[in-house]
Amino acid sequence: MDKLTLIGFVIALFAIVGGLVMEGGSALSLLHGPAFLIVVGGTLGAVMVQTPWRQFAHAFIMLRWMLFPPAEQHKKLVTELLDWADVARQKGFLALEEALDKEKDPFTRKALIMLIDGEEPEVIRDAMDTEIILYREHMLRSAKVFESMGGYSPTIGIIGAVLGLIQAMTFLSDPNELGKGIATAFVATIYGVGFANILFLPAANKLRALIHTQVLSKELVVEGVLALAQGENPHRIEHRLLAFVPR
Template sequence: MDLATVIGIVLSFGLVVAAILTGSSLMVFISVPSALIVLGGTIGAALVNYPLSYVIGVIGVIKNTFFSNLDTPASVIDKFKDYANRARREGILSLEPLLKEIDDDYMRKGLQLTVDGLEPQTIQEIMETEISYLQERHETGADVVAVLGTLAPAMGMIGTVIGLVQMLQTMSDPSTIGPAMAVALLTTLYGAILANLVFNPMSGKLKTRSKEEVLIREMILEGILAISKGENPRIIEEKLNSFLPPKDRVTDQP
């Protein structure tokens, strides 16, 4: 669970609700027509912009802002030090029994290719292709969420225009002015909240998640190539540490 995402959403919505409650009832800011215009319009426009599978897949994409099962860079370095020492002492085939214990599909695939005896250049080509398409998938997911963030305020403005038209058409009846004006203003509010408190921040978090996963995979690729070339475990550690800022690097305790 990503605490930053949870804390951010709870804090932002909590402060907005608290500000509302200091001046009026929360029920004043609840409007079913406004919600239908913003939510329905945003989803409908997204379906025009993207295939159905992309829009449905947004649910899974958004889940990635709350949950992350990535290995830490330090754990990746420790694993490859162990693999390199084992391969150096017992041979590359000694890694084969360990494959079923590896949860990371990318790492398991790379080590399997190494155990199978493929040339380092071939392994690099295969694994770099995986990274390339991973980035493309992540970019698409973040783009879909960003588009939702762009569409929501636009739907809010459309709702505002609808509400104003309804208000102007019924100016002779003062009792209808209030509800029409509420729809006009609340749709703008809903669109702004969805865009600025939900969709746009989540799109940014997804891009950050993508960079983190790409970094881990690049470290894994470097470690696999080093093992396939039979490099010294200490050299492998130094190579993997070069991916990290100095304060995060793994060093052997004296």
């Protein structure tokens, strides 16, 4: 579990609510059903209008990465590629078929298959670079869903504020109803800005960082396989691949 994400969200929430309480306000005043419905429902609806269904669904599947990010595989991949280099150096590329049977990652399997089949390094690079580009674009479009939500949310919050004020104006002679309308107006604005800045935009940026890490691991695999295809010395391959390992 990524505890930093959870801790950061709790700190941000505590700072906002704690500041309100320190000023003499009530935390319960921030719990407002109509304002929540306007902001969250309006934001989701607006994003649904602009996003294809598969991309929208994939974005929320990816959201679990916020707490359970994919493990970094860089060091493991370096070790694996160096083992392959030793095997290929001693027995040839066909001996890597045993490693292929154990490999589960589709991207790595494809690169390894092309290596075993004796494809030219330029062919391997072109094919795998295309895979990386398509993967990056697909994943970044999913992350952009939350960026879009961060853009729409404050605007929807303003719409909620206007609706609350309209409601308030119709009850100028009734203080109780007037107060409800004004509450909707201000809480909707808080929801819109708050969700954008402590949830939607941070989620988009966190997912981008995780996607970058995944892309880096794929680029590591490509560089390693190309080094094998070119018959480089295992020690030289190790130095080449360690540059991809995050410090």
